[in-house]
Amino acid sequence: MRAIVLSRSTDTEEIVSLLNTLRMEVVREFLQKKDAHPTNYFGPGKVEEISEEVKKIDPDIIIINDRLKPSQHHFLEMKFQKECVDRTGVILRIFAEHAYTPEAIAQVQLAKLRYEQPFLREWIHKAKSGERPGFLSGGAYATDVYYEHARTHIRKIEIRLDELSKLREIKRTRRHEEGFTLVSLAGYTNAGKSALMNALCGSEVEVSPQLFSSLSTTTRRVRGVKGKVLAIDTVGFIKDLPPDLVDAFKSTLEEVFFADLILLAFDASEDDHSIRKKLGTSLDILLPRIGDGEILIVGTKVDRISPERSEEVKGIVRSIVEPRDVVMSSSISNKGLDEIRERISEIKGHTHGLDVYLPLTDASYSLLSKLHGVGEVSHKVEEGQLRVELWCSPEEADKVRNWLLAAGATLLSDQSREGRRGPASPAETQGPP
Ligand SMILES: Nc1nc2c(ncn2[C@@H]2O[C@H](COP(=O)(O)OP(=O)(O)OP(=O)(O)O)[C@@H](O)[C@H]2O)c(=O)[nH]1
Ligand SMILES: [Mg+2]
Structure with missing residues (x-):
């Protein structure tokens, strides 16, 4: 598909990536760094210029790198006689292509129907739906019927998604309980x-x-x-x-x-x-x-x-x-x-660290496997001894320390999380960055 892009920002890299994801090739970009015109989107002169180019280039679609108001959308489609899609429409198309589970399909459908509502309202208002290229033909009556149908459909999907959302919540709670x-x-x-x-x-x-x-x-x-x-x-x-x-x-x-x-x-x-x-x-x-x-x-x-x-x-x-x-x-x-x-x-609460030397004996090695059961353990042979570093929950620390001391450990460090990581962790200080 060949696309023309209209943008009020020079930063078009992302919209081009989005379009490439939809296998669209951008054949021309038009830029106007001005506030959007309330109905024409671009200024009237610019729109005329683009209109001439659209006739020459004959793209399959026109993409507007912005969120369009329904009146602007209506105007541009009537003016260019081409399907016009804004940035949200592009993102929705990608979502629609990539959704494959029933839930994702329903979610995209819902978003699409809701997104289309104001545009449809505009077309009904203008009562000229038959003139829209590549979309709803059949006049105002067909648009009206479609609009009503869409509203019923939205309600049905909302109910279904609500049920799925509750199921997810139950699953999440169960996982925590487990x-x-x-x-x-x-x-x-x-x-x-x-x-x-x-x-x-x-x-x-x-x-x-x-x-x-x-x-x-x-x-x-x-x-x-x-x-x-x-x-x-x-x-x-x-x-x-x-x-x-x-x-x-x-x-x-x-x-x-x-x-x-x-x-x-x-x-x-x-x-x-x-x-x-x-x-x-x-x-x-x-x-x-x-x-x-x-x-x-x-x-x-x-x-x-x-x-x-x-x-x-x-x-x-x-x-x-x-x-x-x-x-x-x-x-x-x-x-x-x-x-x-x-x-x-x-996060799992392994915030207490113990760093020790153990004698290089079979008993120390069997203690190691016991330690693996309570926290994260790393070990290496160092200077003829077994150097063991272990992180466990503060509640387990006393028990683990006693095991280690009973096995003849020399403590090198015995500290809680603050000593381990330095500055405050994210949860300790909330608020915007
Ligand atoms: N060189 C390099 N490429 C990476 C690495 N991680 C991801 N990529 C590449 O970056 C691209 C995006 O990676 P994904 O893991 O699909 O990214 P994502 O955040 O899951 O993307 P979406 O699901 O599309 O939102 C792919 O082309 C990856 O091969 C990395 O560590 N090194
Ligand atoms: Mg991904």
């Missing part, structure tokens, strides 16, 4: 959430350069942490995420918002401007909606940048999100994954 810790992956679309999930869980969720490749929720057990931890990968965020979509995807997004720990991923290989913009958008969506969960900011794709740049990005992001912590990672080189696992373990 002792699972829930870790969700949040972040801008294409940030590398699914790749991170795969790296942490050994799963095979689809990873793709396309935008919004994950719409449904996938839950997998995290590997390499003690106990029962589930990671949840789901839909990504985007600037001006259409409110109809946020609302329709409420139950899916709640999986992100109500986790015990939210890993907020951002693509660290992008330029400063994109990082700031996308992270800002993600925080704007997350912060007003989350429950008690902590947020850990995770820079992804650091294998694409130098260690110096990685440090620089970390510094920039830290200054935005302080006092929240930032971990830099790569799902290809596995960098940072242990640190993320460590943070997950802290």
Whole structure:
């Protein structure tokens, strides 16, 4: 499909990526850096100029990199005699293409129907639906019928989604009761959430350069942490995420918002401007909606940048999100994954650390397997002794210390979380970045 793009901002990279995801080729962009005209969108002179070009280029579709008012939409379609779609419409089309579970399909349908309502109202108002190219033909009567039908349909989907939302809530409560810790992956679309999930869980969720490749929720057990931890990968965020979509995807997004720990991923290989913009958008969506969960900011794709740049990005992001912590990672080189696992373990309450020397005996080795049952343990042979580092819950610390001392341990350190990580953790200081 050949598309012409109308934009009031020079920043058209994202709309082009969105269109490429829909396999559309942008053949021409028109820019007018002015306030939008209330009915014409662009100024009348510019619209005339574009109209001439549209006749010459004959694109399949015209994309407006903005949210259109129904009156502007009506005017542009009548003027150009081409199907005109705004940014929200583009995002909705991608969602529609990528939805494959019954719930996601219903959610997209609901968002689409709600989004179309004001446009339909406009067409009814103008009573000229037959003139709209590529859409509803058959005059005002057909549009009226469609409008009524859509409203009934909306109500039906809302009821169905409400039921599904309740089921999800029950499932979430059950998981907590069964002792699972829930870790969700949040972040801008294409940030590398699914790749991170795969790296942490050994799963095979689809990873793709396309935008919004994950719409449904996938839950997998995290590997390499003690106990029962589930990671949840789901839909990504985007600037001006259409409110109809946020609302329709409420139950899916709640999986992100109500986790015990939210890993907020951002693509660290992008330029400063994109990082700031996308992270800002993600925080704007997350912060007003989350429950008690902590947020850990995770820079992804650091294998694409130098260690110096990685440090620089970390510094920039830290200054935005302080006092929240930032971990830099790569799902290809596995960098940072242990640190993320460590943070997950802290959520599980493994906040007390013991670092000891044990004599190099069989008894010490059998104690090791006992220690594995209560926390995260690492060990190595050092200076003819067994050096053991262990993190467990404060409630278990006394018991573990006694075991160690009984086995002839020399304590090197015995400390709680504050000593371990330095500055306050995200949950300890709430509020905007
Ligand atoms: N080099 C490199 N590429 C990565 C890494 N993580 C993800 N990618 C690439 O980034 C793109 C997006 O990755 P995904 O994991 O699908 O991103 P996502 O956040 O799940 O995206 P959506 O589900 O579409 O919102 C893919 O092309 C991945 O191959 C990484 O650590 N290093
Ligand atoms: Mg994904």
